[in-house]
Amino acid sequence: MKQSLKIFLGEILNDDEIKLMNRSFDVIGDIAIIEIPPELEAKKKEIGKALLNFKHIKVVAAKAGIFEGEYRTRKLEIIAGENRKETIHIEFGCRYLLNVEEVYFSERLGNERIRIAQQVKEGEKILVMFAGAGPYPILIARTKKTEKKNVEIYAIELNPVGYKYMVENVRLNKVNVKCILGDVKTETPKLGLKFDRIIMPLPKDAGNFLDTALNALNEGGIIHYYGFSNNKEIFAKEIKNRCEYCGYDVEISDVVACGAYGPGINRVCVDLKINIKQTNQIYSTTVKTAFFIARGFQSFLKNSKYSEQP
Numbered sequence: 001m002k003q004s005l006k007i008f009l010g011e012i013l014n015d016d017e018i019k020l021m022n023r024s025f026d027v028i029g030d031i032a033i034i035e036i037p038p039e040l041e042a043k044k045k046e047i048g049k050a051l052l053n054f055k056h057i058k059v060v061a062a063k064a065g066i067f068e069g070e071y072r073t074r075k076l077e078i079i080a081g082e083n084r085k086e087t088i089h090i091e092f093g094c095r096y097l098l099n100v101e102e103v104y105f106s107e108r109l110g111n112e113r114i115r116i117a118q119q120v121k122e123g124e125k126i127l128v129m130f131a132g133a134g135p136y137p138i139l140i141a142r143t144k145k146t147e148k149k150n151v152e153i154y155a156i157e158l159n160p161v162g163y164k165y166m167v168e169n170v171r172l173n174k175v176n177v178k179c180i181l182g183d184v185k186t187e188t189p190k191l192g193l194k195f196d197r198i199i200m201p202l203p204k205d206a207g208n209f210l211d212t213a214l215n216a217l218n219e220g221g222i223i224h225y226y227g228f229s230n231n232k233e234i235f236a237k238e239i240k241n242r243c244e245y246c247g248y249d250v251e252i253s254d255v256v257a258c259g260a261y262g263p264g265i266n267r268v269c270v271d272l273k274i275n276i277k278q279t280n281q282i283y284s285t286t287v288k289t290a291f292f293i294a295r296g297f298q299s300f301l302k303n304s305k306y307s308e309q310p
């Protein structure tokens, strides 16, 4: 939610001070998350108090760091209102319980999540990597049309707190999602499944997991790959090239910018339709055949007089 601050801060800050503030702030559930510029540090409590006048806001928290670490979480300091960081955020009829400091969640990605959910087709098997508190899998499962579509959804999350909230949110929204705690790299192959659609919402680091996703995808399957870039077309081309280098035929079905990350840099999602190249299949068959011949030869040696040699 974006709301103008000027009306509410006019009595506390002068025009120059208002100019220092970001024009908008995030609202997750009933918690407003705001950036206080260093020049206004001394006035943060007053600013926080003024923001409590916004409808439905019960807590005002100031950003005290950037999203960081494997869990992509950010430190927050409560500057006004109730002393808590847990809230329930409602989005497209889904309810997400979460602690805004202990698990990643962005209300700005709501439209992007519905864009993906609306693409899901009858009978799909879906893997949501990097699932956080569960907004992608739960929205997909809850989307009315999808409910009748017999989809099977798996969601993996590394942060134990994020996983705990996802399990709770699955229960809260009465949907069927198989939640898995752990690292996508090791948990995905353990499932021993092939998916029709894989969602990769880890823009900072998705590249390190592309091979894991490609290996778990059905022929003709879709990958939604997220990254940060200042040029979405070039970014999409780079990802396509990487997949082709791994021996896949790739069609870019869409490229969307879904939120600003920094000056001139956007969060970008590339939708990729992936087919296994004929040459890739021949290569894989050749490697497998060579492996079986070598194994056969080894067991021949074991059972023959040659194996008695030192």
Ligand SMILES: C[S@@+](CC[C@H](N)C(=O)[O-])C[C@H]1O[C@@H](n2cnc3c(N)ncnc32)[C@H](O)[C@@H]1O
Pocket: 070, 071, 072, 103, 104, 105, 106, 109, 129, 130, 131, 132, 133, 134, 135, 136, 156, 157, 158, 159, 162, 182, 183, 184, 185, 201, 202, 203
């Ligand atoms: C940018 S957040 C996205 C969370 C959620 N999908 C959302 O949109 O709100 C990325 C998430 O991936 C998780 N993560 C990071 N590395 C991971 C890994 N190797 N395996 C599983 N989850 C991982 C983080 O803990 C974090 O919750």
